[in-house]
Amino acid sequence: MAPKKPSSKKTKAGGFVIGSARFRKISAVEGIQYSPKMKGASSLKGKALSPEERRKSIIEAYRKA
Secondary structure, three states, X not given: OOOOOOOOOOOOOOOOOOOHHHHHHHHHHHOOOOOHHXXXXXXXXXXXXXXXXXXXXXXXXXXXX
C-alpha cells in the first residue's frame, strides 16, 4: 500500500497582518493622518486593562449618541 500524500489544500487564506506602527508608517507615505479619535483608540493597547474594562471603553468610544 502506498503512503498517503498530504492534502494540497491550504487552510489559511494568503496574506499577512501588519502592526499599528507599520500601518502608521505606510499611512504617512500615503498622506493619511490619524484623527484624534483614532489616536485615542490606539492608546488602549498600552494600558493594562482587564478584558471587561477594555470592552467597556471600546463600547463607550463607539456608542452612537
